[in-house]
Amino acid sequence: MEKEIVSECANCGKVVYCHGGFLEGVQEGKELFCFACYEMKKS
């Protein structure tokens, strides 16, 4: 399966990948967050 680097998490700097069309993070406005940071932001 294709795995492309999309960007880095705006909070922790971890590389966020896209796996065959599935983004391993959350885009919010102009910023991209990994799931861990997005979960922390929500709470």
Ligand SMILES: [Zn+2]
């Ligand atoms: Zn992060």
